Structure formats: C-alpha cells, structure tokens
Amino acid sequence: MxxxxxxxxxxxxxxxxxxxxxxxxxxxxxxxxxxxxxxxxxxxxxxxxxxxxxxxxxxxHPELEQNWKLFAPDPPQGNGQIEARVRTVNGTGARHTAGWTDLSASDIAAVRSNLLPSRTDQDLLLYAWDYYALWHDQLPGHPREARLMAANLKRTALQRLMPQYQGQRITGLQFRFRFDRVPPPSWASPTTTDRPVNQVLPWWRVQNKDCQGL
CATH class of the missing domain: 1.20.5 (Single alpha-helices involved in coiled-coils or other helix-helix interfaces)
Known part of the structure; x- marks a missing residue:
C-alpha cells in the first residue's frame, strides 16, 4: 500500500x-x-x-510610456486653456449648438475648492490634450495610438460636459486650445516666441458608445 x-x-x-x-x-x-x-x-x-x-x-504605448520626468521634473512653461462646445438634440428632434465651455477653468476651480486636490484629477484634461497633440502632430504614422488618444480626450471632455445637458443627446463635440507661455525671468535670454498658440479642432461626431460608463 x-x-x-x-x-x-x-x-x-x-x-x-x-x-x-x-x-x-x-x-x-x-x-x-x-x-x-x-x-x-x-x-x-x-x-x-x-x-x-x-x-x-x-x-x-500608451500604458507603459517611459520618460525621465520622475528624476528631472519639467513643469509646464505656460498656461493652457482648453474649451469645448457641443451639438445636442432633444426629445422633439430640435438641434442646438451650445457656446464654448472653459473646461480648464472648471478644473482649476474644483482643485482650489478641495483641501487635498488630486493630481490625477488636476492634470487629467491637460494630459489628455497633450497626448492627443503628441500622437497627431509629433508622432505621425501611428493610427492606433492616435485613435486611442482622440477617444481619451473626447471621453474626458464628455465626462465634464454631460451633466449640463440632461435630457439632451450630445451628437457633436469641438475643441479649441490656447497656450500662453510664461515669460522668462529678466536675467534669462528668451528662447521661444511669446506669441500664444491657438488651435481649433474640427467637429467630432459623438456616438452612444463614447458616453458609456461616464
């Protein structure tokens, strides 16, 4: 046995x-x-x-991107302002184009009203824009990453805008971006132009899947 x-x-x-x-x-x-x-x-x-x-x-990319900012932080050298507007349709079929909403201002107000602001919430919108611009302007030829970054930016904005349009379906979304550089100190020689950067994106179509889970 x-x-x-x-x-x-x-x-x-x-x-x-x-x-x-x-x-x-x-x-x-x-x-x-x-x-x-x-x-x-x-x-x-x-x-x-x-x-x-x-x-x-x-x-x-995009989950495991490596950079050296952990060891040598590179803070933003300007103030970015991200605005968005939407097209909606209500239950009767009436269509409406809303005015521009300053998403950056609402994020800043939320951070200032919180005693312990989350860096994730504070930078979420700006990082979404930065990554979108990176994959579309500086790293062409990567359609998969470009689509992911566009979807991320779209959903980040919709998450902030949807509560304003209860009862209406959002069918379109448009962004505009303004970047004002912080002037260098008086003792430093300027290395870049002080002109603000303005960019307006075309209208994006918003489907039901873009709003799922928000």
Missing part, C-alpha cells in the same frame, strides 16, 4: 513539475519581452529598434 502511494505521489509530482516548468518558461519569456521592449524604447536608435518599431510601440 505504501509503495502504491509513493508511485502515485511520484506520478503527480512529475506532471506538476511539467506544468510548473511550462509556467516558468512562459513567465520568463513574458518578462524578457517586457524588459527588452522597455529597454529598446528608451535606448538610442539601434538596429533592433529601427527594425521592430511597431512591435515596441504597441507594447509600450
């Missing part, structure tokens, strides 16, 4: 060892892939990064 138990234990142990070995190999491969793509994303251009740019970008 004892000999049979030992044989059964040995057979179970061999199968367990095989499963553990397969899991270990899978985990090692996933870790190697992750560390390799992260290293290639922050390393200077090389043969591998030039040969597999799409694979690296698909894994790193």
């Amino acid at each position: 004892k000999q049979q138990d030992n044989r059964a234990l040995g057979a179970w142990s061999r199968s367990s060892t095989a499963v553990l070995a397969a899991v270990a190999i899978a985990l090692f491969g996933a870790a190697a892939w992750h560390l390799g793509t992260v290293a290639l994303s922050v390393a200077p251009p090389n043969t591998l990064s030039r040969h597999y740019p799409r694979w690296i970008a698909d894994h790193i």
